[in-house]
Amino acid sequence: MSVSRTACDGRGFVTHLLPAAKARRMFLQLRAEVEDALANALTTLDLPAEDLGIEEPPEDVDAVLASSVAFRLAGEVGTAPPNVAGDIADAIDADDLTYVSDVTTQGPYVNFLPSEAYFAETLQSVTEDGFGRLPDRDTSVVVEHTSANPTGPVHVGRARNPIIGDAVARVLDYAGYDVDRHYYVNDAGRQIAVFTWAYETFDEADLPEPERESPEYEMVRYYRKGNTVLEDGDPDEVEDVEAEIQSILQGLEDGDEETYERVAEVVDTVLGGMQTTLGRLPAEFDEFVKETRFMRNGDTDDLVDRLKELDCAVYEEDAWQLDLSDFEKNLVFLRSDGTSLYTTRDLAHHEWKFENYDRAVTVLGEDHKLQADQLDAALGLLGNDTDQLRQVFYSWVNLPEGGMSTREGTGIDLDDLLDEAIDRAREEVESRLDDRTRGDLDADDIDRIARQVGIGAVRYDIVSKQPTKGITFEWDRALDFEAQSAPYVQYVHARCCGILGDVEADIPEEPALGPLSEPEERDLLRELARFPAVIEAAADDLTPHTVATYTRDLAETFNAFYRECPVLDADDETRAARLALVDGTRTTIANALDALGVEAPTSM
């Protein structure tokens, strides 16, 4: 992690380093060059150049980029695709290109082969600490994620949110955005009123022992007991309780300071505990934005007034609502008792985001999809540019026997999962101690590795999958340390560190490409060169899992190099060049894992 921290510190000077920063992104440079050359060739041939058909060829092809455009133009030209491909290749003079050495055809495909300059500049750029970071875009983006109701311990069912959200924020940061992470705190909902009443009512002596000595575990006992009373209590009692809950909600709505203080005590206490758990992932936030903020400052009232003015605003059954044509269901924004709803406040919240940021991303469970779409539509009607707002949806993690619920106390606590992960990782480390050939580990090392590997495995397991796919939680699957997991990738980083450990001083400042002619060396360079483009695509599409896929591919490519190419025992020139390659792999793995929020151990 230290590597990327250094890179982070250097960001402020990015504008002064433009030439160097430019050279860091060889693949993107090459792609731009290819796009340009291809478009010119097509224009010269009097062919349409809208769709260039540029793609990455399969592994057994030497080209770095290719075009399948000849397929589509064949009909227009009136000849077979391979002939069209030949004409296109002939129309491009590779001598005019820097990073392309040759343009060839293979059947209908036009292939672009990388030049020595491409490899040489890649080798140079990968050893720079900030490799993979794109230039500052001068664009701020707020990533809102997690935003779980502060009612109790964070459980695994919702653990996907902080892990995906934090990775999205990190990837955007790498891609050059100015990122803030927000947790939107629901401190005005009914369940918080229930919680506040329960906390003020029950005696701790009547509650079960907490599962952990931590605020949210102690507090959730009141919440669960409160819900039990509401469900099973005798009707008269429940009626009184409902009146109390109503008065708390009304107090918040009226901006009553005392009510706010009562609720805040509960919310802040629980949230503090949840923050500690989330911090273990780690998922940290720049700001916790409370829902009541937009009630207390008048924004929600102003918003309601503006909503009433909209053409689609209707007053039906004593409640104000929006009749949104694209939705079956009306969006109620003011209850018949005059109070606002969650979505009403969220509208005010989002307008506040738009005022303070250029873009906004929200990570939400799939159960919020309709609500998010209605929010989007309403924001548009209020005159906001909703193109700035994007959501990442994920589906819940369920147990084989069903869903997880804080209220019912069903589910696996995230703390338990992380503890178990660390315990199992520790067993793995200890079981391997006897076989080690390098670097004895002391107790602190074992602690560190167990934590990095255990938590890394949990994070990676979640962040490496497409969020929309459902996950059924199983211990052994979540805590698999073998191939295609975080430890597999982390191990490559540790290997690089192992090789470089005693010879750091021998890594050349300006490495020579000449000695690197083995296919495994060239494959590794090609793979390393892709990293900035991977970051760019992951940020554009908000798909951090593609970065995880990349780390696996890179680890595999390095392992092939490791098998075939001895580093420390090679002749001086080869050794120096390979050290640079190992150094570049170390940096790239560290940065790619950092973009995912997974630590990169220096030894394992």
Place this chain on the structure above:
RNA sequence: GGGCGUGUGGCCUAGUGGACCAGGGCGAGGGGUUCCUAACCCCUAGAACGCGGGUUCGAAUCCCGCCACGCCCGCCA
């Protein structure tokens, strides 16, 4: 009932129009360390890409229908 999402070897997963007659992993079987960490590598077996139509020179990928699973359709959040 309507909307959204998912469906890839026994299990998990990548790929969402082109060189892929599908790439990994787990599990199964076999092999590899006098040599920079074997949390590794290599080999073998295993797939009608949910089913049926269609569009296209070309479909796991796009369109239509169907099936299965998940989520949503509250003056809850």
